[in-house]
Amino acid sequence: MTDRVLILGIGNLLWADEGFGVRCVEAMAQSYALPEGVTLLDGGTQGLYLLPFLEAADALIVFDAIDYGLPPGTMKIVRDDEVPAFMGAKKMSLHQTGFQDVIATATLMGYRPAKMVLIGCQPVELEDFGGGLRPAVAARIPQALEIARATLADWGITVTEGRSRAEGLAQAPLLRDAYEAGRPSEDDACRIGDARFFPQVP
Amino acid sequence: MGITTPNGFNLDNSGKRIVVDPVTRIEGHMRCEVNVDDQGIIRNAVSTGTMWRGLEVILKGRDPRDAWAFTERICGVCTGTHALTSVRAVEDALGITIPDNANSIRNIMQLNLQIHDHVVHFYHLHALDWVNPVNALRADPKATSELQQAVSPNHPLSSPGYFRDVQNRLKAFVESGQLGLFKNGYWDNPAYLLPPEADLMATTHYLEALDLQKEIVKIHTIFGGKNPHPNWLVGGVPCPINVHSTGAVGAINMERLNLVSSIIDKCIEFNRNVYLPDVVAIGGFYKNWLYGGGLSGKSVLAYGDIPENANDFSPAQLHLPRGAIINGNLNEVHDVDQRDPEQIQEFVDHSWYEYAEAGKGLHPWDGETKPKYELGPNAKGSRTNIEQLDEAAKYSWIKAPRWKGNAMEVGPLARYVVGYASGHEDIKNQVDGLLGTMKLPLTAIFSTLGRTAARALESEYCGRLQKHFFDKLVQNIKNGDESTANVTKWDPSTWPKEAKGVGATEAPRGALGHWVRIKDGRIENYQCVVPTTWNGSPRDTAGNIGAFEASLMDTKMERPEEPVEILRTLHSFDPCLACSTHVMSPEGQEMARVKVR
Numbered sequence: 001m002t003d004r005v006l007i008l009g010i011g012n013l014l015w016a017d018e019g020f021g022v023r024c025v026e027a028m029a030q031s032y033a034l035p036e037g038v039t040l041l042d043g044g045t046q047g048l049y050l051l052p053f054l055e056a057a058d059a060l061i062v063f064d065a066i067d068y069g070l071p072p073g074t075m076k077i078v079r080d081d082e083v084p085a086f087m088g089a090k091k092m093s094l095h096q097t098g099f100q101d102v103i104a105t106a107t108l109m110g111y112r113p114a115k116m117v118l119i120g121c122q123p124v125e126l127e128d129f130g131g132g133l134r135p136a137v138a139a140r141i142p143q144a145l146e147i148a149r150a151t152l153a154d155w156g157i158t159v160t161e162g163r164s165r166a167e168g169l170a171q172a173p174l175l176r177d178a179y180e181a182g183r184p185s186e187d188d189a190c191r192i193g194d195a196r197f198f199p200q201v202p
Numbered sequence: 203m204g205i206t207t208p209n210g211f212n213l214d215n216s217g218k219r220i221v222v223d224p225v226t227r228i229e230g231h232m233r234c235e236v237n238v239d240d241q242g243i244i245r246n247a248v249s250t251g252t253m254w255r256g257l258e259v260i261l262k263g264r265d266p267r268d269a270w271a272f273t274e275r276i277c278g279v280c281t282g283t284h285a286l287t288s289v290r291a292v293e294d295a296l297g298i299t300i301p302d303n304a305n306s307i308r309n310i311m312q313l314n315l316q317i318h319d320h321v322v323h324f325y326h327l328h329a330l331d332w333v334n335p336v337n338a339l340r341a342d343p344k345a346t347s348e349l350q351q352a353v354s355p356n357h358p359l360s361s362p363g364y365f366r367d368v369q370n371r372l373k374a375f376v377e378s379g380q381l382g383l384f385k386n387g388y389w390d391n392p393a394y395l396l397p398p399e400a401d402l403m404a405t406t407h408y409l410e411a412l413d414l415q416k417e418i419v420k421i422h423t424i425f426g427g428k429n430p431h432p433n434w435l436v437g438g439v440p441c442p443i444n445v446h447s448t449g450a451v452g453a454i455n456m457e458r459l460n461l462v463s464s465i466i467d468k469c470i471e472f473n474r475n476v477y478l479p480d481v482v483a484i485g486g487f488y489k490n491w492l493y494g495g496g497l498s499g500k501s502v503l504a505y506g507d508i509p510e511n512a513n514d515f516s517p518a519q520l521h522l523p524r525g526a527i528i529n530g531n532l533n534e535v536h537d538v539d540q541r542d543p544e545q546i547q548e549f550v551d552h553s554w555y556e557y558a559e560a561g562k563g564l565h566p567w568d569g570e571t572k573p574k575y576e577l578g579p580n581a582k583g584s585r586t587n588i589e590q591l592d593e594a595a596k597y598s599w600i601k602a603p604r605w606k607g608n609a610m611e612v613g614p615l616a617r618y619v620v621g622y623a624s625g626h627e628d629i630k631n632q633v634d635g636l637l638g639t640m641k642l643p644l645t646a647i648f649s650t651l652g653r654t655a656a657r658a659l660e661s662e663y664c665g666r667l668q669k670h671f672f673d674k675l676v677q678n679i680k681n682g683d684e685s686t687a688n689v690t691k692w693d694p695s696t697w698p699k700e701a702k703g704v705g706a707t708e709a710p711r712g713a714l715g716h717w718v719r720i721k722d723g724r725i726e727n728y729q730c731v732v733p734t735t736w737n738g739s740p741r742d743t744a745g746n747i748g749a750f751e752a753s754l755m756d757t758k759m760e761r762p763e764e765p766v767e768i769l770r771t772l773h774s775f776d777p778c779l780a781c782s783t784h785v786m787s788p789e790g791q792e793m794a795r796v797k798v799r
Contacts, residue, residue: 012275013275014260014276043430044281044430044431045275046281048322048415049429105412108375108409109409109412109413129257129260168428170271171268171431171433173264173271173272174271174275182264183260
């Protein structure tokens with residue numbers, strides 16, 4: 001039996017499929033009644049701010065967009081020591097502190113959670129600022145949740161259908177439905193421009 | 203062939219071109235290109251933002267009371283300061299005033315963010331430009347202990363055994379093969395000057411800083427209800443105060459206030475015993491490396507922040523100073539008005555946008571964001587893979603904001619130069635004290651190290667200010683005032699049909715402004731001019747180079763293929779890139795690549 005479990009969604013919800021992890025924890029709160037000791041958290045892109053949450057966890061489930069060079073929309077599960085942990089050198093900015101750094105730093109500080117499972121999905125589209133999940137990625141959320149539930153069961157934690165309190169989640173206007181429905185049209189938003197990020201421009 | 207810019211820099215792009223490009227999942231974001239002469243001295247500098255954000259258009263049509271939640275997601279490092287700027291802009295537009303307690307709590311949160319950001323920036327990012335952690339493994343723990351006691355006699359963690367333990371921990375970590383940090387730096391570059399014991403001392407403090415930063419952010423949880431992504435509120439702060447009973451869940455009670463007080467004390471202690479002494483000690487070894495001044499000795503801008511009293515933003519009432527200095531004239535501090543259409547304007551002649559009228563600057567309220575992506579005739583590579591930019595043409599997604607036509611530096615050093623020139627007592631005492639200790643003239647602050655030192659001094663000052671506002675908050679509560687929000691204009695039916703407002707703050711990285719137009723209860727236009735827009739701006743219509751560009755000029759590079767000096771100076775600005783680099787990948791990757799052409 002694992003005492004304290006952190007279920008963390010990371011990524012920037014403003015960048016299309018980068019929001020996969022955050023949307024998974026949101027769906028988790030809407031689908032399952034989680035027992036005491038299991039915490040849901042939208043970690044956003046918070047880097048080192050997340051250290052205290054890792055310190056307070058015996059086991060960690062992370063939802064995130066991953067880049068393992070797989071076909072878009074493919075799920076990838078990584079466990080324990082296989083979860084990437086490294087510190088990037090030659091950073092240009094603090095804003096390049098990825099979750100890999102956070103895990104490496106937690107290891108260095110001696111408070112890396114004993115058990116870790118990364119539930120990842122290869123994105124279809126990242127380069128769409130203000131965009132939502134692409135259908136192929138959104139369609140993976142139920143599967144991701146099922147894997148999380150099975151992982152919790154392995155750890156001796158039973159979850160039932162229902163809802164969970166969600167203080168650690170995004171504010172209401174940022175929840176997926178409100179966010180995606182309130183998006184202006186492509187013309188209004190001028191989502192055209194730099195060919196590197198908007199390849200539809202000839 | 204050389205040219206002289208109106209802001210006084212001699213540019214010569216005939217030498218070897220060096221391109222430094224950060225590698226992120228979404229390629230680009232910020233890149234710089236320099237030309238060095240045959241002595242390795244930088245004679246031309248080009249800084250570009252290679253990504254367009256356009257938050258403005260995401261917000262169009264949304265509820266202005268929600269804008270802060272979106273702006274909080276712009277960035278994973280500076281969340282709270284965008285939220286504060288946003289609620290200020292909306293309050294300004296709708297004529298909403300906030301209660302005294304809300305002012306104190308907002309100030310504590312904003313100051314807390316400054317300290318958090320400055321400490322993390324220094325130890326997690328910038329120290330590695332000066333400190334060599336590989337060298338730390340070779341240090342003698344006893345010598346390190348002696349150094350520690352000499353530079354900071356009051357710091358309790360200073361025994362040889364303590365430093366030996368840390369060193370062993372680092373060794374074990376390196377041996378486990380996980381620390382890319384130790385493999386990927388330019389650690390044998392002669393630009394690193396510290397002796398091993400100073401390297402071990404600073405590396406140890408990196409670990410202490412990590413422990414401290416965990417504590418610091420608890421303040422955001424207490425006042426913001428949650429962290430990360432704390433809650434904010436148009437009209438005040440979202441946390442109720444109730445000190446008389448256990449109160450509602452989440453209410454601020456004495457127990458929570460005591461926790462806030464103890465965190466503030468820890469910040470003050472760390473700044474005094476660790477951060478400032480480290481900057482003095484490290485700076486002492488680099489006293490002869492005074493490159494990187496750029497615009498700091500010429501033109502600096504600060505909007506000011508941390509109002510003593512709620513709703514009063516007049517310059518004398520701001521603890522972080524407001525003002526502009528141009529042409530290096532420290533005898534004249536100009537006031538800054540973010541509403542004046544003639545003061546802050548953005549130019550796009552060298553940016554990938556077009557305006558209806560070319561060559562004109564636009565005030566943010568009238569901002570246009572129409573992309574025009576084209577490379578100049580002398581660019582190399584292709585549209586999809588730029589090898590070399592043509593800075594004579596359009597070359598950046600960052601617009602060029604100017605204050606009365608002048609390129610300006612913003613950030614801690616800009617604030618400190620404005621404060622010093624305005625006779626701000628705390629700032630003047632700090633600066634004079636530091637320069638006295640280091641036996642350096644005032645002109646030494648116009649440098650990369652000056653930027654680094656200003657950030658440390660500011661962290662110390664912000665610690666004291668936090669205490670001031672905490673005491674003020676507690677006193678006000680004791681006097682019976684528990685109000686934290688003004689909701690009289692919460693309902694959109696009380697708003698005018700059309701309104702416009704501006705919110706300004708001093709973010710850790712510098713002057714931050716949000717300009718909003720509201721129509722029929724919805725956001726009509728939203729423009730953010732962020733600190734890195736000022737500092738990272740490209741050339742303007744008149745040919746003035748921006749702050750990053752200016753700061754790289756005339757720097758000597760030890761090894762042009764190892765841009766330690768470029769990173770050192772750019773890092774000193776604490777640049778802001780978009781936070782979208784959190785995609786997990788299986789292998790460690792370098793965060794920057796360098797090409798010499």
